[in-house]
Amino acid sequence: MLLTGFTDEAGQDLETQIKATQALGWKHISARSVDGQNIHDLSEADFNKAADRLDEVGIQVIEFGSLIGSWSKPIDSDFDLTLAEIKRAIPRMQRLGTKIVRVMSYAQNPWGEDQQEAERFRRLREIVARFSDAGLQALHENCMNWGGFSANHSLRLIDEVPGLKLIFDTGNPVFQRDRSKPEPYPWQDPLEFYHAVKAHVAHVHIKDCLNPLEGKAEPERYTCPSQGQARIPEILAALQADSYQGACAIEPHVATVFHATDGQAVDKEQCYNSYVDYGRALEKIMPPAPYAQKI
Numbered sequence: 001m002l003l004t005g006f007t008d009e010a011g012q013d014l015e016t017q018i019k020a021t022q023a024l025g026w027k028h029i030s031a032r033s034v035d036g037q038n039i040h041d042l043s044e045a046d047f048n049k050a051a052d053r054l055d056e057v058g059i060q061v062i063e064f065g066s067l068i069g070s071w072s073k074p075i076d077s078d079f080d081l082t083l084a085e086i087k088r089a090i091p092r093m094q095r096l097g098t099k100i101v102r103v104m105s106y107a108q109n110p111w112g113e114d115q116q117e118a119e120r121f122r123r124l125r126e127i128v129a130r131f132s133d134a135g136l137q138a139l140h141e142n143c144m145n146w147g148g149f150s151a152n153h154s155l156r157l158i159d160e161v162p163g164l165k166l167i168f169d170t171g172n173p174v175f176q177r178d179r180s181k182p183e184p185y186p187w188q189d190p191l192e193f194y195h196a197v198k199a200h201v202a203h204v205h206i207k208d209c210l211n212p213l214e215g216k217a218e219p220e221r222y223t224c225p226s227q228g229q230a231r232i233p234e235i236l237a238a239l240q241a242d243s244y245q246g247a248c249a250i251e252p253h254v255a256t257v258f259h260a261t262d263g264q265a266v267d268k269e270q271c272y273n274s275y276v277d278y279g280r281a282l283e284k285i286m287p288p289a290p291y292a293q294k295i
Helices: 014-024 044-057 079-096 117-133 151-160 190-200 232-241 268-285
Strands: 002-005 028-031 060-064 100-103 137-141 165-169 201-206 208-210 221-223 247-250
Touching: 002 014, 002 060, 002 268, 014 028, 014 044, 014 268, 044 079, 060 079, 060 247, 079 117, 100 117, 100 201, 117 137, 117 151, 137 201, 151 190, 165 190, 190 201, 190 232, 201 232, 232 268, 247 268
Parallel strands: 002 028, 002 247, 028 060, 060 100, 100 137, 137 165, 165 201, 201 247
Antiparallel strands: 208 221
């Protein structure tokens, strides 16, 4: 199993992302943004420069971390924006030799309101088909999107969208209510979620956190792997038992939350160090070699 990560959490500039990857001895990254722009939004010149630099240092992009259908886009947003992102993403994935792209099922509407499921399914069918026609695989992540409401919602996407496969994020269930269960809607159980969807999982994101505090406005609190409630050691053991052959990508959020909007200054040294420390912490709890690989 390959180890990789969202290196924009180590630093926004590509050289810092490369440095962090090399410090860990890894050969792959999950590419999401460079200099604050998603890789499908970079200018052609900036994208080509980044791709050439990664070739030069021998680092492969194993996952294209797009914003297609993300938690930041409501389901009534202009679909032409999504189609344009796909049009830009496909040739860039081909240039990078990247076969998988992260997509989502658009932002969750407040629970109890119309979720417009039919429109979500329609859009995802089009998204998956366009990537599939180019020989690429779209993978849905269980984030703050419709498919993240529960494991059953993710499985419904599999039923409704031919060719769709899943990214399983270990941490996202920790701060989401399980909307497939009766009120008061318990927090999702990450291990339970994994076992429900594992037949369709082609990629894994590793993050860990603690439930939001009951009755408090504080959000989830991110931790190093195995120190939160994501049940990461148990999930890693389950992946091994299930002969999982994909990659695990770290998405620490310990020092940098990619979608934070509070405007707080970012400590660049802390971001870099926390990313590298996170990768090393994951290596320590990985199942024994040859299951865990860096190549």
